[in-house]
Amino acid sequence: GNSVTQMEGPVTLSEEAFLTINCTYTATGYPSLFWYVQYPGEGLQLLLKATKADDKGSNKGFEATYRKETTSFHLEKGSVQVSDSAVYFCALSRGFKTIFGAGTRLFVKA
Amino acid sequence: GAGVSQSPSNKVTEKGKDVELRCDPISGHTALYWYRQRLGQGLEFLIYFQGNSAPDKSGLPSDRFSAERTGESVSTLTIQRTQQEDSAVYLCASNYGGGKSGTGELFFGEGSRLTVL
Numbered sequence: 001g002n003s004v005t006q007m008e009g010p011v012t013l014s015e016e017a018f019l020t021i022n023c024t025y026t027a028t029g030y031p032s033l034f035w036y037v038q039y040p041g042e043g044l045q046l047l048l049k050a051t052k053a054d055d056k057g058s059n060k061g062f063e064a065t066y067r068k069e070t071t072s073f074h075l076e077k078g079s080v081q082v083s084d085s086a087v088y089f090c091a092l093s094r095g096f097k098t099i100f101g102a103g104t105r106l107f108v109k110a
Numbered sequence: 111g112a113g114v115s116q117s118p119s120n121k122v123t124e125k126g127k128d129v130e131l132r133c134d135p136i137s138g139h140t141a142l143y144w145y146r147q148r149l150g151q152g153l154e155f156l157i158y159f160q161g162n163s164a165p166d167k168s169g170l171p172s173d174r175f176s177a178e179r180t181g182e183s184v185s186t187l188t189i190q191r192t193q194q195e196d197s198a199v200y201l202c203a204s205n206y207g208g209g210k211s212g213t214g215e216l217f218f219g220e221g222s223r224l225t226v227l
Binding site: 032034036042043044045046049089093096097098099100101102103 | 114141143145151152153155158160166201203207214215216218219220221
């Protein structure tokens with residue numbers, strides 16, 4: 001079946017550090033891939049998405065590239081800020097169901 | 111409304127009681143989803159409604175859980191005879207329906223936090 005695996009957290013970084021959160025998936029066919037973010041006290045919201053192989057999704061300085069050959073969709077940001085502290089969820093959508101990874105909590109220290 | 115609205119935001123109940131959680135999706139969204147998020151864990155799919163089609167109930171963990179949706183509007187998730195392991199945040203999301211290609215972004219409510227004592 002379809003599944004999403006993302007790196008366990010928490011991840012703790014200093015401000016301006018480089019961020020990578022790994023995400024790999026298992027799916028039949030060609031799913032769409034997403035990163036959602038959950039800021040403290042808020043609901044989940046879409047951060048970025050990619051709908052086909054080699055697409056790059058980007059938003060708020062975050063990027064992720066749909067790599068079909070490695071079935072990956074790693075999230076990166078060149079310089080994190082304290083305000084990026086949140087839980088990040090990798091997800092795939094195939095048909096009507098969206099499947100989420102377990103989430104990775106990011107702490108950014110000033 | 112402008113976003114997905116859920117109520118109550120917090121519910122504390124005693125073991126064995128029934129609870130109802132409500133979700134009001136974004137107007138015009140034909141698809142509605144319920145997920146469960148246990149503390150420190152990912153989102154667990156519960157049930158999916160698409161228009162007037164039969165719902166996908168494949169994620170409901172037991173027959174104590176049920177959900178209804180009236181047309182393309184409000185949905186109610188009911189948990190009967192609550193157990194302590196039901197304690198979680200219950201999230202509702204809606205969208206226009208991803209279709210077979212599954213490209214649809216989900217719009218989430220802020221969730222209903224259920225605590226079963």
